[in-house]
Amino acid sequence: MSNSLEAVRAGDRLALARLLTQVENQTPAGRQALNDLFPYTGRAHLVGVTGSPGTGKSSLVNRLAYAYRHPPQGQLPRRVAVVAVDPSSPFTGGAVLGDRVRMRDLTGDPGVFIRSMAARGALGGLARSTADVVQVLDAAGFELILIETVGAGQSEVDIARLAHTTLVVESPGMGDDIQAIKAGILEIADVLVVNKADRPGVDHTERALRAMLELAHPARRQFAGHHGAAMDATATAVDETPAEELWLPPVLRLIATTGVGVAELAQAVDQHADYLRRSGEWKRREAARLQAELEMLIQATLMQRWRQTLSDGVYEEVFARLAERQLSPYEALERLIQ
Amino acid sequence: MSNSLEAVRAGDRLALARLLTQVENQTPAGRQALNDLFPYTGRAHLVGVTGSPGTGKSSLVNRLAYAYRHPPQGQLPRRVAVVAVDPSSPFTGGAVLGDRVRMRDLTGDPGVFIRSMAARGALGGLARSTADVVQVLDAAGFELILIETVGAGQSEVDIARLAHTTLVVESPGMGDDIQAIKAGILEIADVLVVNKADRPGVDHTERALRAMLELAHPARRQFAGHHGAAMDATATAVDETPAEELWLPPVLRLIATTGVGVAELAQAVDQHADYLRRSGEWKRREAARLQAELEMLIQATLMQRWRQTLSDGVYEEVFARLAERQLSPYEALERLIQ
Numbered sequence: 001m002s003n004s005l006e007a008v009r010a011g012d013r014l015a016l017a018r019l020l021t022q023v024e025n026q027t028p029a030g031r032q033a034l035n036d037l038f039p040y041t042g043r044a045h046l047v048g049v050t051g052s053p054g055t056g057k058s059s060l061v062n063r064l065a066y067a068y069r070h071p072p073q074g075q076l077p078r079r080v081a082v083v084a085v086d087p088s089s090p091f092t093g094g095a096v097l098g099d100r101v102r103m104r105d106l107t108g109d110p111g112v113f114i115r116s117m118a119a120r121g122a123l124g125g126l127a128r129s130t131a132d133v134v135q136v137l138d139a140a141g142f143e144l145i146l147i148e149t150v151g152a153g154q155s156e157v158d159i160a161r162l163a164h165t166t167l168v169v170e171s172p173g174m175g176d177d178i179q180a181i182k183a184g185i186l187e188i189a190d191v192l193v194v195n196k197a198d199r200p201g202v203d204h205t206e207r208a209l210r211a212m213l214e215l216a217h218p219a220r221r222q223f224a225g226h227h228g229a230a231m232d233a234t235a236t237a238v239d240e241t242p243a244e245e246l247w248l249p250p251v252l253r254l255i256a257t258t259g260v261g262v263a264e265l266a267q268a269v270d271q272h273a274d275y276l277r278r279s280g281e282w283k284r285r286e287a288a289r290l291q292a293e294l295e296m297l298i299q300a301t302l303m304q305r306w307r308q309t310l311s312d313g314v315y316e317e318v319f320a321r322l323a324e325r326q327l328s329p330y331e332a333l334e335r336l337i338q
Numbered sequence: 339m340s341n342s343l344e345a346v347r348a349g350d351r352l353a354l355a356r357l358l359t360q361v362e363n364q365t366p367a368g369r370q371a372l373n374d375l376f377p378y379t380g381r382a383h384l385v386g387v388t389g390s391p392g393t394g395k396s397s398l399v400n401r402l403a404y405a406y407r408h409p410p411q412g413q414l415p416r417r418v419a420v421v422a423v424d425p426s427s428p429f430t431g432g433a434v435l436g437d438r439v440r441m442r443d444l445t446g447d448p449g450v451f452i453r454s455m456a457a458r459g460a461l462g463g464l465a466r467s468t469a470d471v472v473q474v475l476d477a478a479g480f481e482l483i484l485i486e487t488v489g490a491g492q493s494e495v496d497i498a499r500l501a502h503t504t505l506v507v508e509s510p511g512m513g514d515d516i517q518a519i520k521a522g523i524l525e526i527a528d529v530l531v532v533n534k535a536d537r538p539g540v541d542h543t544e545r546a547l548r549a550m551l552e553l554a555h556p557a558r559r560q561f562a563g564h565h566g567a568a569m570d571a572t573a574t575a576v577d578e579t580p581a582e583e584l585w586l587p588p589v590l591r592l593i594a595t596t597g598v599g600v601a602e603l604a605q606a607v608d609q610h611a612d613y614l615r616r617s618g619e620w621k622r623r624e625a626a627r628l629q630a631e632l633e634m635l636i637q638a639t640l641m642q643r644w645r646q647t648l649s650d651g652v653y654e655e656v657f658a659r660l661a662e663r664q665l666s667p668y669e670a671l672e673r674l675i676q
Contacts, residue, residue, distance in 0.1 A: 031668055034666055034667075034668060035666040035668055035669050038663055038665075038666035038667070038669075039663050039664070041663065042663055131667075286661075287661050290657075290660055290661055290667070291657065293667050294657065294660060294667055294670055294671065294674075297667055297668070297670075297671045298641075298644070298671060298674060298675065299637065299640075299641065301671060301675055302637075302640040302641065302644055302675070303636075303637065303640065306636070306640055319628075319629065319632065322628055322632060323624075323625050323628055325376060325377050325379065325380055326377070327376075328372055328373040328376035329372075329376070329469075329628070329631050329632055329635055330369055330372060330373055330635070331373055331376075332632055332635075333632065333635045333636060333639060336632075336636060337636060337639055337640070
């Protein structure tokens with residue numbers, strides 16, 4: 001292993017920041033470093049934090065990081081990394097305003113590292129670069145990695161799939177607009193958080209979330225079997241899984257600005273990690289995660305190589321003829337793949 | 339065009355059934371027929387019908403087909419095909435029990451054709467074969483093609499994407515278990531149907547569906563912009579789309595066993611087709627559909643060719659080493675792709 005990788009492993013923040021830039025830019029040195037560091041990964045607890053803009057997600061992540069750095073008596077502080085992913089932001093890797101704001105309480109703490117990521121036209125996209133950055137932080141010895149995703153849609157779900165534990169953040173005061181109902185988000189939630197719990201409408205928001213969780217149970221049982229879910233007797237009978245192996249996502253109230261409820265959230269995150277380890281789910285998620293990552297890489301590489309074989313404008317021309325029904329899909333395929 | 343294709347286009351049912359078997363088995367003759375028939379496609383209204391087992395989906399499809407064959411006075415009967423897709427069924431193409439039951443009212447009617455499809459290990463899977471079968475039925479002159487999907491998950495969503503109009507069927511009496519909340523389903527619904535509306539709990543089910551539609555509005559506006567959605571003033575202001583261009587999915591009550599509400603459902607389906615044509619959405623969905631189909635074919639073909647380059651057991655061996663962290667994802671990729 002090179003000196004710079006040794007430095008990263010030893011906690012050198014500058015070496016880490018430089019390496020992450022290499023990795024994000026997909027340089028050969030970055031690629032090599034990922035290979036060299038991979039054997040040291042697999043130790044961190046990866047926690048995804050997702051929710052609409054305006055739910056106070058960043059403050060919550062900030063508070064949560066602080067809570068792990070200042071645990072209740074008798075517990076050791078843990079090293080925490082934050083990866084803030086914003087598919088809509090042109091900024092990356094550096095001093096965006098949000099970072100400075102969030103750094104206020106954490107600044108100067110060598111046990112915390114914060115990295116902002118933004119969309120690039122990279123191989124496999126943002127989910128790919130985020131996976132790479134998380135791998136480096138894992139190898140660098142961070143015990144908790146909080147992956148915060150702004151924005152939504154498929155990319156958010158893809159990024160959440162990188163995590164062992166997914167927090168979905170809502171807040172009252174956005175009318176009836178509950179984000180969690182959006183495709184896929186509720187199914188991947190391990191912990192639901194109602195932030196800004198001092199605002200009017202919090203009862204309504206919490207009730208709506210609980211109702212949606214109830215409604216989602218059959219779906220969770222049937223289609224998201226890799227996530228622990230219902231704890232009711234029916235579910236147990238259907239699943240034939242012992243009740244103690246199941247995880248019912250808790251709904252927690254929190255006020256990130258004052259810190260109320262943050263300790264309970266940190267505890268719920270730890271309990272979920274315990275559940276994953278106890279039930280064997282941790283290992284299954286790791287294998288599924290790596291398999292998904294490998295297949296994503298293979299597919300992206302094959303598609304990229306294929307695109308390089310195409311002359312300019314050929315795809316557009318073939319598709320136009322398909323849309324006019326002059327070519328069938330199979331004929332279009334034959335023209336595009338030799 | 340061959341004699342047999344002429345026969346299919348002229349309404350010969352035996353020729354059609356034989357051709358569909360060729361197409362499902364992906365024979366060279368089937369592939370050739372798809373190419374030859376493709377210029378005659380694009381006329382049918384494709385209607386997806388999805389919902390959990392036990393919601394009475396098949397009876398509903400049966401009734402709906404019957405309603406189009408026996409329209410109100412002043413309207414002409416239309417030719418209807420039913421494609422019943424069951425990813426969990428080992429049966430295909432033939433005389434499964436369900437077909438016989440549903441044939442009771444439709445039997446002997448040359449304007450109705452019913453085909454059952456089941457999962458195969460085929461290129462691109464069931465969504466692929468369903469697309470091919472639908473193309474043949476379209477070219478054969480069926481004006482309405484009802485694509486019924488049992489089961490759920492990604493394959494159901496993929497199949498629903500083949501349709502111009504998607505009906506999501508629920509029923510009361512399954513407790514609070516609302517299927518539509520499941521990832522992606524609510525977002526693709528153009529018409530929601532509460533079947534078995536004579537059962538207790540129907541008010542609750544309808545209310546829950548309406549509440550979820552309300553909740554889903556922001557998500558629909560933001561992430562499913564290709565589907566018409568909210569008609570409230572806010573949505574219009576945000577979208578800057580004229581209100582008359584938007585489609586608010588209706589929630590309809592129905593009793594498939596007696597036929598109550600079926601005429602209204604047939605009408606809603608026709609109204610949605612009108613909306614699609616009027617708004618230009620029909621053309622956009624057709625182009626998106628064909629593009630998705632082409633990319634699905636390209637990806638499947640590339641992956642298939644790549645798999646053929648692998649010796650037996652190589653993938654499993656490489657993945658095992660990845661899971662043990664002896665190989666990084668990029669190293670695994672390099673071993674699997676030359």
